[in-house]
Amino acid sequence: MNKPQSDKTKGKGLAVAGEGLFLLNLLFPGIPLLVLVYLYLRHRNTPHLIVECHLKQPLITALVSTALFLLINLAAWLSGGYSSLDNLVSIHSLVALEVYTLLVLLPFTVPGLLGLTKAISGQCYRYPLLGRFL
Amino acid sequence: MKYQSQQVAKLYFIAAIGLFVGQILFGLIIGAQYIWGDFLFPQLPFNQARAVHTNLLIVWLIFGFMGAAYYLVPEEAETDLVMPWLARLMFWIFLAAGAATILGYIFLPYADLAKLTHNELWPTMGREFLEQPTITKLGIVVVALAFLANIGLTILKGRKTVINLVLMMGLTGLAVFFLFSFFNPTNLVWDKYYWWWVVHLWVEGVWELILGSILAFILIKTTGVDREVIEKWLYVIIAMTLITGIVGTGHHYYWIGTPEFWQWWGSIFSAMEPIPFFMMTVFAFNMVNKRRRNHPNKAAVLWALGTAVMAFLGAGVWGFLHTLAPVNYYTHGTQITAAHGHMAFYGAYVMINLAMISYAMPLLRGREAANSNRSQVWEMWGFWLMTISIVFITLFLTAAGILQVYLQRFSDNPMPFMEAQSKIVLFYDLRELTGLVFLIGLVVYIASFFVGAKEAEAKTDGEEVVTA
Numbered sequence: 122m123n124k125p126q127s128d129k130t131k132g133k134g135l136a137v138a139g140e141g142l143f144l145l146n147l148l149f150p151g152i153p154l155l156v157l158v159y160l161y162l163r164h165r166n167t168p169h170l171i172v173e174c175h176l177k178q179p180l181i182t183a184l185v186s187t188a189l190f191l192l193i194n195l196a197a198w199l200s201g202g203y204s205s206l207d208n209l210v211s212i213h214s215l216v217a218l219e220v221y222t223l224l225v226l227l228p229f230t231v232p233g234l235l236g237l238t239k240a241i242s243g244q245c246y247r248y249p250l251l252g253r254f255l
Numbered sequence: 256m257k258y259q260s261q262q263v264a265k266l267y268f269i270a271a272i273g274l275f276v277g278q279i280l281f282g283l284i285i286g287a288q289y290i291w292g293d294f295l296f297p298q299l300p301f302n303q304a305r306a307v308h309t310n311l312l313i314v315w316l317i318f319g320f321m322g323a324a325y326y327l328v329p330e331e332a333e334t335d336l337v338m339p340w341l342a343r344l345m346f347w348i349f350l351a352a353g354a355a356t357i358l359g360y361i362f363l364p365y366a367d368l369a370k371l372t373h374n375e376l377w378p379t380m381g382r383e384f385l386e387q388p389t390i391t392k393l394g395i396v397v398v399a400l401a402f403l404a405n406i407g408l409t410i411l412k413g414r415k416t417v418i419n420l421v422l423m424m425g426l427t428g429l430a431v432f433f434l435f436s437f438f439n440p441t442n443l444v445w446d447k448y449y450w451w452w453v454v455h456l457w458v459e460g461v462w463e464l465i466l467g468s469i470l471a472f473i474l475i476k477t478t479g480v481d482r483e484v485i486e487k488w489l490y491v492i493i494a495m496t497l498i499t500g501i502v503g504t505g506h507h508y509y510w511i512g513t514p515e516f517w518q519w520w521g522s523i524f525s526a527m528e529p530i531p532f533f534m535m536t537v538f539a540f541n542m543v544n545k546r547r548r549n550h551p552n553k554a555a556v557l558w559a560l561g562t563a564v565m566a567f568l569g570a571g572v573w574g575f576l577h578t579l580a581p582v583n584y585y586t587h588g589t590q591i592t593a594a595h596g597h598m599a600f601y602g603a604y605v606m607i608n609l610a611m612i613s614y615a616m617p618l619l620r621g622r623e624a625a626n627s628n629r630s631q632v633w634e635m636w637g638f639w640l641m642t643i644s645i646v647f648i649t650l651f652l653t654a655a656g657i658l659q660v661y662l663q664r665f666s667d668n669p670m671p672f673m674e675a676q677s678k679i680v681l682f683y684d685l686r687e688l689t690g691l692v693f694l695i696g697l698v699v700y701i702a703s704f705f706v707g708a709k710e711a712e713a714k715t716d717g718e719e720v721v722t723a
Contacts, residue, residue, distance in 0.1 A: 241544070
């Protein structure tokens with residue numbers, strides 16, 4: 122009797138974790154993504170639509186946002202930033218931070234936020250644009 | 256509407272909307288002055304028109320908060336307001352004092368207004384947002400004391416709920432921190448230091464408590480979710496607001512002559528300030544997702560969700576954009592600050608007031624729960640026009656600010672302020688056009704009070720009308 126209920130709870134927990142890690146990865150790109158990859162690999166065969174919706178989708182979108190984070194910082198490095206430890210806070214890193222906040226953090230946070238609220242309610246949610254391709 | 260005394264809220268809401276129109280008109284005037292420097296000069300210089308724009312904003316938001324409190328507190332406390340006559344009296348005193356002050360800004364040179372009101376006896380004038388003559392400030396204190404007594408005694412007499420108590424905390428904080436506007440030391444560092452106790456501790460402190468409590472009230476009423484669930488969220492949100500917001504004041508202390516440690520404290524705590532706004536968004540959407548009923552007032556729900564998202568973007572994301580000390584070194588006092596200010600004020604405080612008005616006005620006008628469908632469609636058009644406009648205003652100001660930082664503060668040959676301004680005028684043109692769309696949105700919003708007023712009220716499909 123209790124099994125379906127506990128499955129549902131587990132699915133919901135995973136969904137919340139998936140969306141939460143996605144949002145955390147926007148703020149601190151790297152480690153949350155690794156945890157997300159681990160969670161996905163471990164639960165990719167779980168037959169819950171909610172896991173598919175709130176684990177695979179955040180994982181792929183987090184890969185995109187992390188790639189953009191790396192690209193922006195690569196551009197900052199190529200244009201002379203991060204040349205030494207003393208140069209970590211320079212105009213290049215500050216511009217990289219601003220560009221990342223405006224072009225990545227902002228458009229990725231809102232769908233993540235909506236995804237998180239749907240995950241908490243145990244509902245599925247497709248991100249706009251990127252979600253349609255997944 | 257459960258209690259007759261709630262009716263006083265209607266007066267405050269009408270005045271708030273009227274003053275909102277004035278604020279937007281003056282916003283358009285100063286927007287035009289950014290493009291044509293001598294527009295309406297010397298009849299209405301920029302400094303005076305700007306003071307009217309910002310002061311009207313503050314005054315109408317406070318009118319809205321007071322109206323919201325007069326509506327919300329009796330319903331939460333389950334008792335009539337103890338002194339509705341005092342609420343009416345204070346309304347007219349506040350409106351008259353506010354109108355006289357605004358007319359003073361418009362028709363008198365500011366120095367003459369200071370002379371006329373004997374500012375020399377207790378000098379408090381001349382500071383941004385606190386331009387009001389001392390006599391007006393004293394009037395505001397009297398109105399605030401009467402208001403708090405009225406609300407406080409009603410809460411004491413009736414049921415004590417978390418929403419009422421958080422709202423009371425926020426409103427008391429609003430009144431207490433306003434007292435620092437009377438402290439006007441000659442030392443400029445001290446002056447700025449305590450000036451922020453009014454400005455910052457209002458909008459990034461106690462006003463957020465007011466916002467949280469009003470939002471919680473609307474969500475309880477429109478979603479039917481258990482009060483206990485909503486109250487738990489409210490506890491956590493206000494705790495995070497105060498934890499981050501109070502020390503976050505430090506982000507205003509970077510460059511005013513205060514010790515250097517504020518650059519660390521200000522950066523760390525204000526970087527956390529988006530957290531309560533983030534939680535508010537999760538909270539609002541979560542409650543709507545868990546709703547037990549479909550409330551027929553869809554416009555009010557839209558405003559409630561809108562305020563959560565826009566407050567997070569405007570106050571949270573756009574605040575974060577320039578809050579870290581190394582970034583702020585370049586950006587402080589540029590159009591990036593203006594971009595943040597516009598979206599944060601609209602998202603957090605304009606929208607919560609309009610959400611409350613949207614929820615309460617149909618009931619105050621004798622409806623069971625909501626306006627007619629046609630009226631709501633107009634209102635939602637107003638919502639989208641104003642909200643999309645403010646997003647674009649923010650984006651144009653952000654672009655202007657980025658260019659301004661580069662030209663004026665970073666390039667190898669930094670330009671003087673006015674020269675840099677002439678290079679970014681294209682963004683001011685775009686902002687002005689978008690401002691006109693905002694005004695159209697506001698007109699549509701106001702029209703929604705009259706359109707379909709005699710039609711039957713909206714019902715939820717296949718369900719009974721849910722009474723408020």
